[in-house]
Amino acid sequence: MSAPTSSAAAVALLAGRHRWRPLEALPWILAVAAFFLFPEYRVLGSQVLIMIGFALSLDLILGYAGIVSLGHAAFFGTGAYTAGLLVNAGWTEPISGLVIAALTAAAIGLISGWVILRTHGLTLLMLTLATTVILQEIANEKDEFTGGSDGLLFTVDPLFGQFAFDLEGNVAYLYALAVVAILFYVTRRIVNSSFGFSLTGIRENTARMHTVGMPVHRRLVTVYVISAAMAGVAGALLSQTTEIAALNSLSFERSGAVLIMLVLGGAGRLYGAFVGAAVYMILEDRLATIDPVYWLFWIGLVLVLVVLFARRGLFGVLSDAVAKAGWRA
Amino acid sequence: MRMRTLGLLATAMVVATAGVVQAKTVKVGLLLPYSWVNKNHAQQIDNAIKLYMKLKGDSVGGHKIEIIRKDSTGPKPDVAGRLAQELVTRDKVDILAGVVYSNNGFRVAAVANKAKIPLIIMNAGAAALTTKSEYIARVSFTMWHAGYPMGEYAATKMGVKKAITMYANYAPGKDSNNAFKTGFTKHGGEVVDEIPLPFPKMPDHTPFLQRVKDTKPDALYAFVPAGKWATALIKTFGDLGLKDAGIKLIGPGDITDDVEINNMGDTPIGLVNAHHYSAAHPSPENKAFVAAWKKEYGADSTTNFMSVQGWDGMEAIYHLVATLDGNIEADKAMAALKGWKNDASPRGPIMIDPETRDIIQNTYMRRVEKVGDSLANTEFETIPMVKDKWKELNK
């Protein structure tokens, strides 16, 4: 965004932040177009959308509230397993399954967040990591319920009683698209509200926030809980569409992957989540097809190059280009 | 006159194209963890497949075999499932094969089931896996193939009365533990302690082995994943003096894997273990297999159970293509696999159980011995045509 040149312009910029701009329709147009243009990639597409949803939830706490977490998979995985455990307990409707998964993940977020959000920096990072490692270990141990490392197989009812998940990924794609659209709407409303602004304040200058009487800890826990709920929805989406809840939904690797995707795209911009998740997953898929053994090298190289030459993330690069072209992104 | 020429030409073309249509390309989707942890297993299986196709040619009965390789990147059922779905819908494979991890196996089995595509499992050893679809056949093993006979042998022929079990704390480990316990206790043995090892990060084995040493059992049955885990376990076992204290280390052949065993020093010498394949198996088929392997991959390389599983998987696939003349239809394919025997497998005779579609094979009792200047798993007893005991006991 180009810098405003007067204080009135600055106020206008901030005041207008919440308004929907025409360019914001682009990612959704692209998502729908991709459905038709790449019919053989719908399964990948559904998983990209799910990771976008997951990355959005991380952006809320990382990009806006400044909480760097290496443990967000704890909530993703909680959602994934909740969706499966529900079915095995007899509750097979998928959409309500998403809601219950969100609530369960939110509960875990509340308990862990309350305790650990008093810390920051490396300490907080390690505590978020501990959360996910401990949950993964519990899931591995309690294999009577979770299937342990074999995973928890389950099948939800067809959506609306009609649409079962098919091999081509048609239903999965549209399901994920609809749910992520809702997650995005909620996220956008939050970050453009006064609550959202206060998060940025906390991130930039916690001390000052304290001095103006803001209940910092309560705000952080609140956003953490909301973010956990969203991550839980994304996790449940994944396990429902893949018909299995597995330990890799709770893993350090999953946490790291979503962090990489978000930073690659650019944190704190919301759309960074879209660009980062899509680019990373599609790149990984294409590179792995070309070179199944050594693709990791090329992906690593891409990450290094992006950091060296595209400091604000890929979305930053995109939005700079768009701004130069005269539009506001 | 011109009409007749045209007619003849047309008939000739039809006949010619009919001949061409007969030969098709049979596509096999191969899912292995090429890039992440356990890529060494992927490499052994893949090398066996490449060697097989080099030696036996890449066509069967005029039908070309095309292998489409996909990297599952690890125990990630969402990824493995997606790749299987893409192989089936986009690449339109006729057969799915590979699969190292059991959790991936469960997901891929569901895909194979829905798509009605035969799935040849080349490693994943979860006993229940083959029950998840009619279209699965396994050419590898279950943990019970080795665990149960090891337990029985230890109790009946090794004089082991008290044993401790130690196992990597994930599903195959627990499975192996149960298999051994069942075989051991059924034949009069007593398991005095069961020690789970943290998974997936390999721990320092010292505290666990120290605990075993202080308890002084007759034997320690250990299962850890084949590879550097096994090496670390056995080295530490020697370092801490358990071998010198007279505690016998036993286990499935995963811990004395032929690829790793020469990294373990002298400690494994004398180690009794049970498994379905040894690179030292003295059959002419195996000698030829090992020789061909070393010629292709270097004198320092060796075959192991992963290689023979990849090899036999290809044997099964080639059998299918030959029997069905290139038209791989799922029900016919499974009918061709049920009861399929391969007496020329490098490991010894194998058969696909017509009831369960799981593998029936010999389990060999082996002892690690020094042969020349390297170690080998020398077979000294054969338990013929062992079925997966878990399915028998859980009917």
Place this chain on the structure above:
Amino acid sequence: MDYLLNVLFSIVFDGVAYGMILFIISVGLSITMGLMGFVNLAHGAFAMAGGYVAVTLMNQAGVPFALALIAAFLAVAAFSVAFERILYARLYGAGELDQVLLTIGLVFMSIAAATYIWGPSAQPITLPAVLTGRIDLGIREVPVYRLFMIVAGAVIMVALWLGFERTRFGAQIRAAVDNRRMTQSLGINVDRLFTVTFAVGSGLAAVGGGLGVEIWGLDPDYPIEHLIIFLIVVAVGGLGSIKGAFVAALLLGVIDNAGKYLLPEFGSFFIYVTMIAVLLLRPAGLFGRS
């Protein structure tokens, strides 16, 4: 009573031995993160490189173990200087997230490169005969190699401590950790300080990597496999503190060992419980500055 003493001794001894390796590898990371404020998640790759250099020299060129470790130190330290100057120095002012992304990218590249060069299987290592077997310490017999690990760790700790507490160079580093700007304004070339410190830290990681091959094995997934434990040591010890890294490593080693001996079913929890307890009570770590 005698039995209990025996158990206690072996728990402490084995735990300390394990902790020493953790210390040798992690101290470099603690100093890098504390001194330079640089989140180097690729630290494990330097340890792995050291392991591979040492093992290759031993296996292919017959170099003796001790010499191979020294060579690993020098090679990786030199290599890290190039790395630091060309790559890392450009991101000192950048945010942590950029550093995370860069170093994770380097980790991926190192894993793939190691697979390409040395293959996917674990590397074999044959220790010199003098370091094998067991030795009787009176109280009980212990493996010689683990005793060696403890001695090596102690020697390195003393050397580092002397270096930091008793030399001018060490004083400069301590000053820079405390207040970089002030140190710079005194005319001290902080950039050079960084480079040397980073080289020493990476070199030590290389030595630790080589020492640990016998216990931990060495394969291309090393940097990711051990990343968490190194971060735990650094967090528990406190950023930028050698003493902290030492105490944390030994403490975690002993607790981990004790837990796994006494309650193997909960084996992996003890380290995390300890970390959580320490971080909640002392968020800056045992010897960190808040």
